[in-house]
Amino acid sequence: MLSNLGNILLFLNVILSLSIIYTANRNLKISGGVDKNIFQLSLIQSTSIIICFFVLIAAFIVSDFSLITVYQNSHSLKPLFYKIAGTWGNHEGSLLLWAIILSIFSFLFLVYNKNHPKKFRLLTLIIQNILILGFLFFILFNSNPFSKISPIPSEGLGLNPILQDPALAIHPPLLYVGFVGASIYFSAAIASLITNYSEKSFSLSIKNWVLISWCFQTLGILVGSIWAYYELGWGGFWFWDPVENASLLPWFAMTALFHSLIVFEKRNLFYFWVIILCLITFTLSVTGTFLVRSGILNSVHTFASDPTRGIYILIFLSLMIFGSIFLLFKKYKKENYDLNRNSKETFILVNNWFMMFYLITVLLGTIYPIFTDALTDNKISVGPPFYNAIIFPVVVVFLLFMALGPKAKWIKNKFENIRTYILILTGAIGLNLAIIFFFKSYSLLSNFIIISALFLIISSLMDIAKALKKNKLDFARIISHTSFGFLVLFIGLNDIFSLEKDYNIKLGETKKFENYSIQLQNLDLKNYKNYQAVIGKLEIKNINSNQTNILNPEIRIYDKPKTLTYEAAIKTSLIKDYYLTMSNIDRSDYYNIKFQKKPLMAWIWISVIMIVVGGSIRLFSNAKNN
């Protein structure tokens, strides 16, 4: 029953998309405003696709195993929360989420851009609906979440236990709002090219959408990292895994885009560059989806792969790319910039160069293994050493520019207070030396990174002081930039001061290292609804301060599907995290434990949140001004 309802709603959506395209196209040819019917059709479209999604959620809640998707990804004994989250924790369901975001953004863009030319709005709507149609066909003919299975199985296969986690329940939706949201400015960019709508006001039509998608993308990446940190059990939060990279690529493009938009809005420069970034962002989103879902990359993310999916997404991607290139070539006019080398415009352009550099580095690292495999039959993998070696040295220069750029004036800038900068730099170096003196020394590159991060932080803080006096404070920018400085600083310090120890330990045994002792005091066996757990009780004692902490890492034995997972025990405080994982050693009384001290972890998360807070402040102030 639910299957039929779902399918009917999907077909209804196809018809609605076609009618929107038809009506909008007819409306283009007549004068007057945008036809009221289009608003209504668009609203019905969003509503019906949401209902369609709820039908799927309902199927998961009632464990309707006649649907293959439910059968493969759920289980009747699973807690309700994870039954619901399971809806988008799989390929088919998440594509439906794609379609929802495409539709809602399409509707909202239409509603919120009444001041822009009718032709531009209608064309954006048409292009967006072509994208929607593309995804609907993909869902209907290749990845239908409402496909039936017969005979109906009595029980489902269950959701991979490491995905049964609150962070992972919200991670995909956040990320999707980010990179599927990028579709709307892809459509708008195409519409702008076709209708020659290249005035400054074009930037007003898209800038909030860029910010929204950027904020969500950042949060999505953050939640994913937090999940990796406490779930994957080895204490890292970023692995340069192809799937992580796929989420980072559009992020770089978005970041470059909203910085360029500032110049475009203010000085009417960089129109084509803005358009290219709009096109690149969504193209990268789809490319990422292709890489991840087609299974051509191996990754820690275990999406079931299916080559026919790959072919479909690849065709879709090719159409997008070659369509955009064709249009861009046809409309491209050489723009002559007469930029002063020392001006805000140039500094923002520098930001874009850095973003493009990061983007290309990560893109090459991600797809390089595919190329070597296809061309030379060599299987290689590109790992953290590549990214660390290329990205981190460049971050140093990037941070310095980030400190100087925002203060530069439009058109022509003059650095008056070079003395202040030298003072700030001296301060940063002094602080860095203090860290080395009181704690420990570290590599030359780490020194540079810490100094440049401190430079950015101090100069941003001085900006605040100065702006407060003049009562002219650009909160959004200062919060984001300062937080980014803190983020790099905390990541650097975290990396330098982390401590890691590995032991095989028996019940009752104590191990000592540096100024810590660690004792396995107790082991407990507990039964939960969908798993059994061996819970260790370990006491960590700081011998100097006599402070003790009890940590309880778990070994979980899940039943559906039968899997063993190791749950890290983490004691978070503002200064440091204690991180402990435990695993059993077959046929022995020993347990392998891995203890880590990770300083300032909480602050890494807080910095990212503050970066997003900065973005949201900009978003709200934009909304108020419009």
Place this chain on the structure above:
Amino acid sequence: MQKIIKIIILFIFLFVIGIFYISLTRDTNYNTSSLINKETPEFKIISFDNSNFYTRDDIKKNNYTLINFWASWCAPCKIEHPILMKLSQKKNLMLLGINFKDKEPQAKTFLSELGNPYDLLAKDKNGKHSVKFGIYGIPESILINKELMIIQKFVGPLSVDDYNNIIKIIE
């Protein structure tokens, strides 16, 4: 000039998409079965007690050699151990054990408890030598003949079928 740039851009995208297309039809799982029927790579690996090195010359001395990669921390290695013990009684098969990324005391305990099937025992502390043999998880075993040709590769613990298979080849 602009035309050339346009053509280059188009070509790059066509190339990338072409590669993506080719990759779709390829098997992305890491597979080392291509090593079969190839010559054993040259190697020089230190013996477990640090007393000397083993090379391909040690393989040439015997009709057949089974190189077995194992570690004390690897549970499936314990499962296949009885089969190795049985194989160690075969005359024309030499067993070369390579202790993979292990700690010495634990490895010694492992062998003293379960028995030592190996004629030669070497160690690969950081796993670098094993890469040459296309090892990506242990246990793995490689059967090599006198001419240094790789005859068979066994990924995962040796089963009774593998045992019979090996006996058939060497006799």
